[in-house]
C-alpha cells in the first residue's frame with residue numbers, strides 16, 4: 230500500500246499544497262490533473278523526496294519511509310545533471326550505476342518503440358526525443374512507484390498512443406503509476422483513477438469506472454464540470 234497523508238507544502242508565504250491525502254493499492258495507474266501551476270510536479274517532487282513537505286506529513290510504501298521509500302520511487306523531472314557532451318549510452322551507464330534496479334531487458338523493449346540512438350548526444354536531442362529518453366529511463370527501473378510528469382507533451386501522436394497502450398505491459402505488476410497530463414481524453418482509457426488538484430487541494434479522487442457509471446460523463450467533461458463555475462461556457 231502506497232500512502233500519502235497530511236501532506237502540506239508552501240513556497241515562502243504561498244501555500245502550494247494543503248492537506249493532501251490518498252492511498253493506492255498496486256497495480257494502479259492514477260492520472261493527476263489540474264491547471265498550470267496547481268502543484269502536480271510539486272506533488273511528485275515531494276513523493277520523490279526532492280523537496281521536503283511541512284512537518285507532520287507521512288509518505289509510506291508498505292510501511293517504508295525516507296530513504297527506503299525513495300529508492301523504490303522512479304521519477305526524473307529533467308536531465309539537468311547530464312553533461313553537455315554525454316551520449317545516451319553514457320547517461321545509461323551512469324543511470325545503471327546509480328540504480329541497481331535498472332532493468333536492461335525493459336530498456337531494450339521500450340526502446341523498440343522509442344528508437345533512441347544510444348550514440349546520440351543528449352544535448353542535441355529534440356524536445357520530443359528528450360521526453361522519450363526521460364520516459365524510457367523512468368520506466369526501466371524495477372520501482373514500486375513510478376511518476377510520469379507530463380511524459381508525452383512533446384511526443385508525436387502515434388508514438389504517444391503506442392506508449393500509452395503499452396505502458397501497462399512495461400511497468401511491474403506490483404507498481405503504482407502517477408501520471409500528470411493535460412491530455413485528459415488521451416489518458417482516460419489507460420488510467421484506473423484520477424486525482425484532480427485545485428486551489429492546493431485534491432477536489433476529486435475517483436475511479437474512472439465510477440465517473441462513467443455514476444456521473445455518465447467522460448473524464449474531460451467531468452473535469453470541466455468540477456473545475457470551473459458555469460463550465461466557463463465550455464460545451465460539455
Ligand SMILES: Nc1ncnc2c1ncn2[C@@H]1O[C@H](COP(=O)(O)OP(=O)(O)OP(=O)(O)O)[C@@H](O)[C@H]1O
Pocket residue numbers: 240245263264265266267268269270271272
Ligand atoms: N523553482 C520554483 N521557484 C518558485 N516557485 C516555483 C518553482 N517551481 C514551482 N513553483 C511554484 O509552485 C507552484 C506549483 O508548481 P508546479 O510546477 O508544481 O505546478 P504544475 O501543476 O506542475 O504546473 P504545470 O501544469 O504548468 O506543469 C506554482 O505556483 C509555481 O509557480
